[in-house]
Amino acid sequence: MPNPIIEITDLNKRFGAIQATHDLNLTLNVGEIHALIGPNGAGKSTLIKQITGYLQPDQGEIQFLGQTITQMSPASRARMGLAQTFQVSSLIMEYSCLDNVLLVVQARSGSSFSFFVAVRDDANLIQQAQDFLQQVGLSDRQHLRASALSHGERRQLEIAMALALEPKAFLLDEPMAGMDPAGVKQLIESLKTMREQAPILLIEHDMAAVFELADRITVLDYGRVIASGDVESIRNNKQVQVAYLGVAS
């Protein structure tokens, strides 16, 4: 497996007068949780969208598994093993939980150009989908429509869908946003097992969670990296404390 898994070099993205990504360099290494923090508008989501392919950078290169993916479509990147969860839950709302995960298992396990065999008759696919639901603790919700789930359950379903892709890297965009403390605690445990499978690039505002989970932290402000290092060095970094942690200089 190539190391780093994701390597971003000299990335730039501008919206009019706003430089949302500014000469940005970032890596995601094998086995790590790399947290990306920064105030609102720092360009975190813009960066994620460029990694997943929903936005094209103006300049710079993104490599995934040693291959340049800057020009690839979001679907091709996902097929290579890039899994993401969305900042605002993005689910197939009229599908049941099971069907949401089943769709991912289907996408990973072969072509979607099969026209005559009923996908829900495939016991193997169903079994796999159920296993992923169980991992996030949604087994008893499997036949409920996604639209009927609570906010926290939707976040869990997003995680199950990311897991079902059996990816080479996870990009998690604020997975804990809006969850109650019990949910956050459960999710922290989930992330600890997920990192065994693939490294995680984690955008998160919950500082306690970030400090507990992250191996490395990168701080963004105005589209550029203002600090990067292990948990201790970030906690003690003066610049970070001013820009983000709200400590007066």
Add this chain to the structure above:
Amino acid sequence: MSEKLVNRSMMAALILLPWLAHWLDEPYYVSLATRVAILALAGVGLNLALGLGGMISFGHAAFFGLGGYVTGILASHALNYEPLFSGFIDIPGTTQMLIIWPLAMFIAAIAAVFIGLLSLRTSGVYFIMITLAFAQMIYYFSISWPTYGGEDGLPIYIRNGFPGLNTLQPIQFFMICCTLLLITLWGVSRLKNSRFGNALQALRQNETRVAAIGISPLGIKLTAFVISATITALAGSLFADLNRFVSPTMFSWHTSGEIMIFVILGGLGRLYGPLAGASLFILCEALLGGWTEYWQFFLGLLLLGVVLFARGGLIGLLSGEPKNA
């Protein structure tokens, strides 16, 4: 009532009523039922794109008309003993349905690939407008092309043939149309539950999510659009044979609108929705049309009622929410 029961009763009525009319020697009602079957088939085609895939095509008249014109052109060449192409070898026309159908579907498929590739890069209002624009382009082309009748249309003097059947007999032609409708419904029901159908229906709801798990939206949508077009083209071919006449009206946006009305009246995305919608449409036309020439006013009211109060259409009213998806 379960949706299955509703579907089966409708199908039973569609098959049995024309036989009753046949025994009572009322060929008019047989041809009415044939129209229902053919228009339902056109609707089944559109329903695949619109109901399952969420592609609001306002240009399916293009495929309906192409099916009709392929039928008319092939038949007129055969009946006039003029080769379709002359050159190194002469290619004759034909009056065989079994040759005409695949050709009509093939031509429509080529058109659909072309139209789909250009229009599926857009969505919403732009998609509606581009599909409409293509259909209107073909409409005006057919009006101004004198070789095949131009504005006057093109008659088919003798209904095209099917091996072993006398297609001029209404009940036999009806059975052909009805069988094709049944086969197509069976095929679409399989497709709906397949991997392809699963991806297609997910795309309608959330394209970003589907792309994020590694399914390319364009490939799935284009394929669905093309299959949808070929089904509607087959209906167009049958429609030409039913009337023994093709005219540019088949390409006009009224036709696109009518096919869409069948789908919406019956219930978007419901397998038998187009059959319910087309039946209701023809019933309105036959019953109200005999009473007042403004029958479409009442159709409009009905459509308004369905859109406002019964989103699941007729099938939704009878059998409630769909079971899965």
